Amino acid sequence: MKNTLITGITGQDGSYLAELLLEKGYNVYGIMRRKSVVDYGNVEHIKDKIHFIYADMTDVISLISAMRISQADEVYNLAAQSFVATSWEQPIATADIDAAGVTNMLEAIRTVKPSAHFYQASTSEMFGLVQEMPQTEKTPFYPRSPYGVAKLYGHWITKNYRESYGLYACSGILFNHESERRGKEFVTRKITDAVARIKQGIQEYMELGNMDSKRDWGHSKDYVRAMWLMLQQETPDDYVIATNETRTVREFVETAFAHVGIQVKWQGEGVDEVGINAENGQVIVKVNKKFFRPAEVDVLLGNPAKAEEKLGWTREIPFAELVTRMVDNDMSLVAEEIKIANLK
Ligand code: NAP
Ligand code: F7E
Secondary structure, three states, X not given: OOEEEEEOOOOHHHHHHHHHHHHOOOEEXXXXXXXXXOOOHHHHHHHHHOEEEEOOOOOHHHHHHHHHHHOOOEEEEOOOOOOOOHHHHOHHHHHHHHHHHHHHHHHHHHHHOOOOEEEEEEEHHXXXXXXXXXXXXXXXXXXXXXXXXXXXXXXXXXXXXXXXXXXXXXXXEEOOEEOOOOOOOOHHHHHHHXXXXXXXXXOXXXXXXXXXXXXXXXXXXXXXXXXXHHOOOOOOOOEEEOOOOOEEHHHHHHHHHHHOOOOEEEEOOHHHOEEEEOOOOOEEEEEOHHHOOOOOOOEOXXXXXXXXXXXXXXOOOXXXXXXXXXXXXXXXXXXXXXXXXXXX
16 A cells, blocks of 8 residues: 655645545545644545644655655645735745745655655746747746746756656646635636625625636646656656646636526726626626736646646546536535525
């Protein structure tokens, strides 16, 4: 039985990866931060199958200890301050966790078990102001946020430890991936949650920022499979994981509303744009400047050809299904919330 250590196990990807590795028969260890209220996040439903270790990416001693306890054969470093907008508000914490935190994890591996295979959660945000379309493993980087800059350090230090010490260390350059477990501050979940509330009459409208921004959106369940595949190869390497399709935030809004039978009509431009329910004229989407970023990543489009060829990876959940799964899930959660509120 192989041992695995997952940092960020309570997050979106951590939970899907933990499920996958448990299915494959791994002994799963996960690091968890101490909080005032114990919270297993997205792994609440499988918490009894996981060995939790209290640790923090900014505390190398705790990571060394996590390696000693787990004796991990595979380490998946998914922990991060992952919300781009917050990285302007907390640039130092973002760098401590997302940049220096990677070195901490690599040093812990080097100290305790240098034979372990290591996965680093790199990101399409490193492409930022994109230098070519679509983006591949060879596209030059140009990050546009403190998050993107910190992740670029994590990416290069992973490559550097591979080249300096011969560690089996891979980076997955993953494009946006979402799910029913996505945090509600990210645009996709913010939209599907609001669609469910508006449809069920407990919210009037939603407020969004840049509607023209384009993203290459996949489902997290497909993407964690790619992480595992990367660590099963003979030699470590870096791979782009994406769908090779890109859509605007506006298109995501339209698709999500369409699934509950609401057609959106758009009026105005930029900060004056609104989305209207075509049937009754009600304003259901407003643009608010507050959600615009100091610097934007206008478009992302990834070419996963290398992963498809070398890892045999394929995306199984198409865009339309991603949206319907998220909307259906939020429709049920909101219905439950209404039921509980009415019972009180
Ligand atoms: P997420 O849901 O925000 O999960 C982040 C995880 O990191 C949580 O478990 C969080 O723990 C943990 N964490 C944060 N700070 C920590 C610290 N100082 N020490 C230990 N743990 C800490 O993120 P995700 O969407 O699953 O993404 C997983 C990874 O992939 C992240 O590194 C992200 O940057 C990267 N990535 C994500 C995407 C995407 O589209 N989802 C794309 C490319 C790359 P708490 O529960 O305690 O907060
Ligand atoms: O924004 C625009 C926003 O916050 C997507 C993280 O997982 O993927 C994620 O980063 C786009 C941006 O994700 C709102 O300006 C418009 O252009 O959902 P997001 P992100 O910034 O792309 C990458 C690959 C990661 O690595 C990150 O960890 O949507 N947008 N209106 C909005 N975004 C938000 N959050 N809220 C809005 O109201």
